[in-house]
Each structure stands twice: as structure tokens, then as C-alpha cells.
Amino acid sequence: MSEEFYFMDGNYVPSSEAKIPVRCHAFLYGTSVFEGIRGYWNEEEKQLYVFRAKEHIERMFNSSKIMFMDAKYTLDEYLDIIKTLIKKNEYKENCYIRPEVYKSSLKIGPGLYDCDDSVLIFTIKLGNYFKGDEPLKVCVSNWNRLPDNTIPPRAKISGAYANTALMITEAKKSGFDDAISISADGKVAEGSAMNFFLVEGNSLVTTPSTSNILVGVTRNTIMELAKEELKMEVVEREINRTELYIADEAFFCGTGAQIAPIGSIDHRPFGDGKIGKKTLEIQKLYDDVVRGKVEKYKKWCMPIY
Numbered sequence: 001m002s003e004e005f006y007f008m009d010g011n012y013v014p015s016s017e018a019k020i021p022v023r024c025h026a027f028l029y030g031t032s033v034f035e036g037i038r039g040y041w042n043e044e045e046k047q048l049y050v051f052r053a054k055e056h057i058e059r060m061f062n063s064s065k066i067m068f069m070d071a072k073y074t075l076d077e078y079l080d081i082i083k084t085l086i087k088k089n090e091y092k093e094n095c096y097i098r099p100e101v102y103k104s105s106l107k108i109g110p111g112l113y114d115c116d117d118s119v120l121i122f123t124i125k126l127g128n129y130f131k132g133d134e135p136l137k138v139c140v141s142n143w144n145r146l147p148d149n150t151i152p153p154r155a156k157i158s159g160a161y162a163n164t165a166l167m168i169t170e171a172k173k174s175g176f177d178d179a180i181s182i183s184a185d186g187k188v189a190e191g192s193a194m195n196f197f198l199v200e201g202n203s204l205v206t207t208p209s210t211s212n213i214l215v216g217v218t219r220n221t222i223m224e225l226a227k228e229e230l231k232m233e234v235v236e237r238e239i240n241r242t243e244l245y246i247a248d249e250a251f252f253c254g255t256g257a258q259i260a261p262i263g264s265i266d267h268r269p270f271g272d273g274k275i276g277k278k279t280l281e282i283q284k285l286y287d288d289v290v291r292g293k294v295e296k297y298k299k300w301c302m303p304i305y
Helices: 025-029 053-066 075-089 158-173 217-228 241-245 277-290 295-300
Strands: 005-008 011-014 032-034 037-042 047-051 095-103 117-125 136-144 178-182 188-191 195-200 203-206 233-236 249-254 258-265 301-303
Touching (some): 005 075, 011 075, 025 095, 032 158, 047 075, 053 075, 053 095, 075 095, 075 117, 075 301, 136 158, 188 241, 203 217, 217 233, 217 249, 249 277, 258 277, 277 295, 295 301
Parallel strands (some): 136 178, 136 258, 203 233
Antiparallel strands (some): 032 095, 037 047, 037 095, 178 188, 195 203, 249 258
């Protein structure tokens, strides 16, 4: 296949024809909301499973509501569009699906009223977000996470990712792989663009949904799997910065990041700096679940073929 297809406002169009005007409101002001969804190829079954597509689209509906947007289609319609799009693109490998609702009016002025809404969905082939097998070296960012009453992190708003861009750029230029964000009150929020967990003994600790985080689909998945399958205690509470340095293990999680083990924070290693035992267990279980290999959780996996 020479060219992939995108979905734009009811039509499946070749990627070369998928154009947005330079005066588009979303381009000028960052007024779009989106989701990142992964599809995983199961070689044994010759099947591609899209993981928790329903929960992602439901979260996009919430983001749209916060931003005065009409998401245009029903949940079932979105799921059908995603299935059709992947089939048209003939994927037989891991992929990423990006649905986006955006303000499409050619309007000067940032107001969300009096603006048309449009829908774009594209797909790409995608492997691991983080390269290599070594755990990440991360830092605590000098940039604070945006608070809920500024640009709400619980909505995936494209303009808010300027905050993430500053964090990850600073971290990379300082020799780190990624960053942990802090809220204005000095408490830990999440990673630059993913949720965050500490391991303390047999407890999994993460920040609550009121800590200026995106309430992650992967985060919720890990919490359920840890409790039900690994018999770990899961604790949602505020985390102080110094707790980052004395925990047993730590990892990021997200649709893009998947389960990304952390080896050190601010040059302070966890144990021998290798992937922790609990993190490895969670990572292995998650990898099986998303590929439809665990029957109990196959309800989360939408087959394409």
C-alpha cells in the first residue's frame, strides 16, 4: 500500500489530501482535544487488538465537554470508524490511533464560542516510545504542572502540551530521559506526559486524580491488574518530592510509554539501577493483557480482523 488513509469529518481520505487551513482555530490557539490509543498485533492469533478504545473515546467526550466541543459521533460510531480505518490501512503490526476533535473555524480570537468543530483520526505504525531496554534516568522538572483551574490536565488539550514540551526538552538537554512534574503546591503530579507510580514493599503508590494529572486509562488498568492479579495494595495519595528518592522502585505508564521502568531520579538510583522486580511483573502482565493473551481481560481488547 503506497499511501495511508485518514478520517476527516465523515470521509476516509488519502493522507496526502488531509489538509487543515493555516487559519484553523486549533492551529492558532491550541484548541483541540485528542486521545492516543494503541493497537497490538497478536502473532499467534493473527489478530490486531485495540486496547481499551471505549474508555479512551469516553475520556475524549469528557475533554470535549470541558472545551465546549461537539465530538460529532457516538461511541459506537467512533469504534466503527477506528476499525474501518485500520482495515483500510491494512496494519498487521503494532500501531497508534489518534482521534482529535478540534475547533476548525477560520477565526481570529481565542474564544471557544461561535466556532465549528471537526473530527480527525489518523493512524501510524508504532513500536516502543522509549528506546532501549535500560531503565530511564529522570529528573524533577523545574517547570510546574499546569493546575486544574488554569488549563485542566484531566482533559487532553493539545495547547496544554506546551507545558510538557518545556519539561521534556529541559530534561533531554540536561542529559535525562524524561521528567517528573511537580504541582504549584510542591507535590508530585506525574511524568512529563504520562502517569507515575512508586513501589514501596508490596504497595503501589500513585498520585490521586485531584493532583493535576490526566486520569490515565493505562493508570487505571495498572491499578486493577496490581490489585486483582498481583495482590498488591494500591494507594492513591499525595507524594512529596523526597519520597521519590527512597522508594523501592518507580515507573511511568501511559498509552505511549506503556510501562517504562525508572532506574534513577535526580541521580539517585533505585537499588542497583536495574528494572525492579515488581515493575517487571507489572510490565510482563500488561504486555500479555494488551495483546489479548489473558482471557479474563480480553473484554478490553477490540479485535480488528
